[in-house]
Amino acid sequence: MRSWLAAHPLASYAVRRFGLYLVELWGAVTVAFFFFRLIPGDPIQTFIQTLQQNYVYNAAASAAVIERYRSEFGLDGNLFSQYLHYMYRVLFQQDLGPSLLNYPTPAQDVIMRALPWTVGLLGLSAVLAWVIGLLVGALAGWRRGKPGADLVTNVAIALSHVPYYFLALILTFIFAYQLAWLPARSAYNARLTPGLSPEFLFSLLKYGLLPSLSIVVIGVFSWLLSTRMLMVPVLGEDYLTYAQAKGLRPRKILTKYALRNCYLPQVTAFGISLGFIFNGNVLVEQLFNYPGLGATLVNAIQILDFNTILGVTNLAIFAVLTANLILDLLLPLLDPRVKYWR
Template sequence: MTAEAPPVVTVDKSQDSAPPSGVRAWLSRHPLAAYAIRRFGLYLVELWGALTIAFFFFRLMPGDPVRTLIQTLQQNYIYNAQASAELIARYRTEFGLDGNLFVQYVKYMEKLVLHGDMGPSLINYPTPAQTVILRSLPWTIGLLGISAVLAWIFGVVIGAIAGWRRGKLGSTITTNLAIALAHVPFFFVALILVYVFAYTLGMLPARSAYDSSIAPGITPEFIGSVLKYGLLPALSIVVIGTFGWILSTRMLMVPILGEDYLVYAEAKGLKGSRILTRYALRNCYLPQITAFGISLGFIFNGNVLVEQLFNYPGLGTTLVTAIQQLDFNTILGVTNIAIFSVLTAVLLLDLLLPLLDPRVKYWK
C-alpha cells in the first residue's frame, strides 16, 4: 500500500496582499496628519468644556445685571416706573437671562458659535459686547504682547549667557538680582517708575494711552504719543518678566554644560559663542518656547493692576469696569478670549514642536 499525499489547499492571497484602504489606512500612512487631527479634536473638546465652565461660573454669581441697568436709568431720570415690568422683560431677553440656566446656556452658545454674538454690553448699552472688547483689544496686544515678547528675548539671551558663564562676577550679580526681583509684582515696579520718571523727573506721562490733544490715526505724531505714554507700563512688565525668564533659562542651561556633545564641540576647537548658540542654547530653548506660547495667552487678562494704575484702555480696565457693573456678557467675552488664546497657543505649540525639534515625535 502506498500512502496518499494529503490534498493541497490553495489559498487565494489576492485579498490579503491588497493594501488596506479607507480612512484608517490613510491615517496609518500619514502619522503626522493623524496626530494633528487627534490634537485638533481634543482642542475643540477642551475649548467647549472651558467655555461651558466659564458660562455657568459667571451666571451663578450673585447679582442681577438688569436690576443694575434699571438703577442706572433711575439715576439718570430716564426710567418710567409704569413700564417697569415690560422693560425688565425686554432687557432680560436682550441680555439672555430669560428661561432657566440650561436654556440660557443653549442660546448663548448658539449666538457665540454660529454668529459670533456675545450679546449687548451693559457698560456701554446697547453696544454689543464684542465691539467693546475689540476697542480695548489692540491696546492690550500692543502693550502686553510686545512687552511679553521683549521680556522673553532679553530673558532668554541674558539667562543663557549667565548660565554659560556661571561662577563669573557678572553672572553671579545677574542671578542674584533675578532671584530678588523675579517675583516682585508688576504694579509695585510700575509705582516706582511713575514716582521716579513721572513725578520726580517729569520725563514721561503717568496716565492714559496717548495725548488727548492729538487726533487718533496712523500719523507720526499719534504713534509717537502712543509710544511715549506706553513706555512706563511696558517697562514695568519688561523688567520683571525679563528676570523671570533669566532664572528659568539659566536653570535649563547649567545642567547641560557637562554633556559629551559640548565637550566634543569644544575639543574640535569651536568658538565658545558658536557652542553656546548652536549647541547649548538649542537644547534649552524648546521648553522656553512652550512656556512663552502659554504665557502669551494670559496677556489678555493679566497685569490688570498695571492697566488700572496707568488708566490704560485695555482689556484689564474693561474687565474691571464690567465686574463692577455686573456686565456678564462683557466679562464672559474677555474670559472667552483668554481661554481661546491659551488653548490655541498650546495647540500651535504642539503642532510646531515636532517641526522645530526632530526628536519630538508625538504621533509615534
C-alpha cells in the same frame, strides 16, 4: 480613513490633537459660563438704576422693561437654557450680545476697541521680555561663576517675584511725579487725533513706556532664571565637550548647541503665558488708566456685564489653547527628536 491615518502618523496626530483642542475649548468656555453666571447679583437691576439716575427710565413700565432687558441679555429662563441660548448665539450668530458698559453696543465691539491696546502694549512687552530673558539667561548660565553672571542672577532672584503693579508704582513715583519725565496715566495725549502721524506715534510711545517697562523688567527676570536653570545642566553634556574638542568657537557652541536645547521648553512656557497678556496685567492697566482688555474686564465685573466678561475670558481661553495647539504642531519641526505620534 483609518487606514490612511495609519499610513500618515503625523496627520493622525494632528487630527487627534485638533479634536482634543476642540473638546478643551468647549469645556473651558462652559466652565467659564457657569462660573460667572453663579456670581450673586442682578445686572439688570443695576442697569435699571443707572437709567433712573439718567432720567431715561419710566417706572410705570418697569415689568415690561425688565422682561425685555432680561431677554435681550440672555438672562431669562433657567441656567441651562441660558447656556444653550448663549452657545447658539456665539457659534451660529457670532454675537456676544449687548454690553452693559456701553449699551446697546455689542460686547464684541467693546472688546475689539480694547484689544489692539492690549496686544500692542502687553503683547509686545511680553515678547520683548521673553527674548531678552532667554538671551540674558543663556549668557548667565554659560558664564556661571563669573562676577557679572552671578550679579545678574542674584538681582533676578531678588526681583523676579515682585508684582508688576508694585514696580509700576515705583516707576510712576520716580519718573512721573519726581522727575516729571513721563506721563502717569492714559494711552496718548488727548489733544492729538489718533493716526499714523509722528506726533501721535511719539505720544503713544511716551505714554506706553512706563506700563511697558513694568512688564518687561519683571518678565525678563523671570525668563532669565528659568533659562539659566535649563542652561546649567546642559553644559555638562558630552556633545558640548565634543564640540569644544573640535575647536568650535564658544559663541557657536552656545547658540547652535546649548541654547537650542534650552529654548524648546521656553517656547512651550511662552505659549502658556499668553493668557496673562489678557488678564495677568489687569492692575497695570488700571493703574495707568490704559484702555485695554484688563481695564475693560474690571469695569465689566463691577456691573456684572456677563456678555463682556465672558467675551474677554473666552478670548483669553482661545488664545492660550490655540497657542498651545500651534506649539504642539511646531515642536516636531523645531526639534526632530520630538515625535508625538510614535
